[in-house]
Amino acid sequence: MSSKKVGMVSVGLTRFNRRSKETPKELAYYSSKMALDEAGITRKDLDGVIIGSAPDAFDGVHQKHEYLTDGSGGFNKPTMRGYVGGGTGVFSPIQGWYSVASGVHDVVMVTTEEKMSSIQPSAQAGFLTIFDNLIERPLGPNLVWIFALEMKRYMETYGIPKEHIASVSVKNKGNAIDHPSAMLGKNFTLDEVLNSEILCDPVRLLDISPVADGAVSFVMMTEEKIKEFGISKDDVAWVDGVGWNVDTTMWTNRDLSYPKYVEKAAKQAYNMAGQKDHSPEVLRKWLSFAEPYDPFNYKELHHLEGLQLFAKGEAPKAAFDGVTARDGDFPVTPSGGLLGVGNPIAAAAGMKSAELYLQLTGKAGKRQLSGDVTRGLAQAWGDLMQVGTVLILKGGRVD
Amino acid sequence: MDVRGKRLTLDEFMNTELSVKHYPEMEYNWATGVAITKFLKGLKNGKILGTYCNDCDRTVCPPRMFCEECFNPMNHYVKLPDTGVINTFSLAFIRTDATRREKAEIPAVIDIDGTSISPSGFLHLIDEDVSHDKIKIGMKVKAVWKDEKDRIGDITDIKFFELLEDD
Ligand SMILES: [Zn+2]
Numbered sequence: 001m002s003s004k005k006v007g008m009v010s011v012g013l014t015r016f017n018r019r020s021k022e023t024p025k026e027l028a029y030y031s032s033k034m035a036l037d038e039a040g041i042t043r044k045d046l047d048g049v050i051i052g053s054a055p056d057a058f059d060g061v062h063q064k065h066e067y068l069t070d071g072s073g074g075f076n077k078p079t080m081r082g083y084v085g086g087g088t089g090v091f092s093p094i095q096g097w098y099s100v101a102s103g104v105h106d107v108v109m110v111t112t113e114e115k116m117s118s119i120q121p122s123a124q125a126g127f128l129t130i131f132d133n134l135i136e137r138p139l140g141p142n143l144v145w146i147f148a149l150e151m152k153r154y155m156e157t158y159g160i161p162k163e164h165i166a167s168v169s170v171k172n173k174g175n176a177i178d179h180p181s182a183m184l185g186k187n188f189t190l191d192e193v194l195n196s197e198i199l200c201d202p203v204r205l206l207d208i209s210p211v212a213d214g215a216v217s218f219v220m221m222t223e224e225k226i227k228e229f230g231i232s233k234d235d236v237a238w239v240d241g242v243g244w245n246v247d248t249t250m251w252t253n254r255d256l257s258y259p260k261y262v263e264k265a266a267k268q269a270y271n272m273a274g275q276k277d278h279s280p281e282v283l284r285k286w287l288s289f290a291e292p293y294d295p296f297n298y299k300e301l302h303h304l305e306g307l308q309l310f311a312k313g314e315a316p317k318a319a320f321d322g323v324t325a326r327d328g329d330f331p332v333t334p335s336g337g338l339l340g341v342g343n344p345i346a347a348a349a350g351m352k353s354a355e356l357y358l359q360l361t362g363k364a365g366k367r368q369l370s371g372d373v374t375r376g377l378a379q380a381w382g383d384l385m386q387v388g389t390v391l392i393l394k395g396g397r398v399d
Numbered sequence: 400m401d402v403r404g405k406r407l408t409l410d411e412f413m414n415t416e417l418s419v420k421h422y423p424e425m426e427y428n429w430a431t432g433v434a435i436t437k438f439l440k441g442l443k444n445g446k447i448l449g450t451y452c453n454d455c456d457r458t459v460c461p462p463r464m465f466c467e468e469c470f471n472p473m474n475h476y477v478k479l480p481d482t483g484v485i486n487t488f489s490l491a492f493i494r495t496d497a498t499r500r501e502k503a504e505i506p507a508v509i510d511i512d513g514t515s516i517s518p519s520g521f522l523h524l525i526d527e528d529v530s531h532d533k534i535k536i537g538m539k540v541k542a543v544w545k546d547e548k549d550r551i552g553d554i555t556d557i558k559f560f561e562l563l564e565d566d
Contacts, residue, residue: 014402019407019409124495134432135439135461136554141522145489149488152536153487180400183406199492200491201490203489252519252522253459253518254518365400
């Protein structure tokens with residue numbers, strides 16, 4: 001493939017809050033401005049802007065990308081919105097990559113934003129609109145239903161104990177203590193997670209990430225521009241691989257124990273990065289860490305298997321045994337994830353993509369992984385359990 | 400890293416800080432299309448329909464007008480039994496609006512008998528009076544229909560699925 005080399009040179013994040021005073025546009029401004037300042041460039045240096053945001057129903061503002069344009073630095077510039085539900089926060093930097101790799105733009109701002117506190121009395125009413133309108137909505141579903149149904153099928157297929165799944169909540173909410181944007185960083189015990197309020201068996205309250213308001217931005221540019229702006233290679237993370245894939249909305253015709261669409265997205269990204277061996281042991285050596293999507297604790301495990309990072313049914317025990325702890329053999333979600341930092345949908349996976357940059361450039365503060373951090377993978381998932389998006393970044397001095 | 404964003408309490412957000420409220424009322428009238436119209440008419444007549452793809456040699460439910468795999472028309476409708484197998488289920492203590500229920504509803508994915516891929520079925524409910532200890536993935540179930548006069552061509556023409564296992 002002939003395409004330009006693309007580097008991420010900065011990130012910007014807001015605090016993630018259950019309820020923010022700022023409007024969505026003001027949140028987008030905070031993260032976009034921070035990303036520009038960190039990169040040492042200004043709005044006039046941007047050739048294009050990519051905006052990622054999930055269902056308009058949460059904000060009650062239609063065509064949210066047009067509303068968010070000026071807050072994202074896009075006033076009088078080419079802008080576009082990508083939207084694949086929860087998968088958006090990884091898909092938006094992918095769009096940033098192809099805007100630059102294709103030669104269309106040299107420098108882009110990517111801003112992901114979500115404000116979920118506006119819809120009343122809860123975000124659940126907005127989620128109802130994703131279900132099939134003809135034969136599912138008349139049954140009065142709740143978003144948690146489909147997660148509970150998928151989690152139950154996953155546990156049944158591989159004989160997974162709930163303790164193994166609950167350990168992911170303990171790990172991620174604990175990791176989030178060290179994330180400055182986090183809303184739920186806390187050391188919970190396994191028993192607190194296992195005995196939290198039952199919502200839809202087997203899903204309990206602490207199995208779920210908290211809904212939030214927040215924004216995350218990135219600046220991405222060509223190698224030539226990186227040189228021109230005098231940005232050090234130590235402050236760059238290169239896009240190494242990208243992949244995305246989508247299944248149908250007929251989720252009741254799908255194997256719920258294994259996310260095939262994530263496998264396809266991951267293999268696309270590995271192959272693009274030149275990594276043709278997809279066996280778990282090899283991939284876990286090739287990558288320094290991973291940030292798979294964790295809106296629910298079991299999803300982190302389900303996704304690790306789809307990503308080929310663990311064999312089918314084997315991620316839960318590895319998590320329980322500490323393999324995926326921040327100081328484990330293969331760190332997973334050192335950021336604290338959606339479970340701990342919070343889940344402002346598009347910005348949540350944006351935060352995971354940002355964690356790749358921060359870890360690879362040694363800027364992750366107390367969360368910084370020890371040893372050589374050379375390559376990381378972020379993955380997100382969304383719509384009606386059907387989208388997989390994968391981004392692989394490598395360090396600025398890695399060939 | 401200095402992150403911004405002012406956190407509001409529920410009371411500040413709802414009462415003491417300025418906010419603007421809006422109560423939209425929207426109504427939709429969705430045409431049910433080619434395949435789902437046949438499916439819903441089938442339900443009105445107490446039948447579960449699927450479609451068969453000649454090219455892929457498979458029967459699927461719910462029926463569709465085209466095969467998403469080979470992308471050819473899927474116009475051979477098949478009457479399926481009103482029995483199936485529990486693919487997965489949950490005990491749901493929350494309603495659509497996230498308010499809590501005392502007694503659980505039991506949403507489930509039912510694989511309909513006579514389909515040729517697994518899973519191939521739809522979202523529905525299991526009898527909520529069934530003892531929670533008794534219900535298991537893989538159990539056989541059967542549709543419990545509304546009275547014929549009350550059926551309108553809707554997924555709710557099936558009241559729920561009941562367990563077929565012996566006690
Ligand atoms: Zn076919």
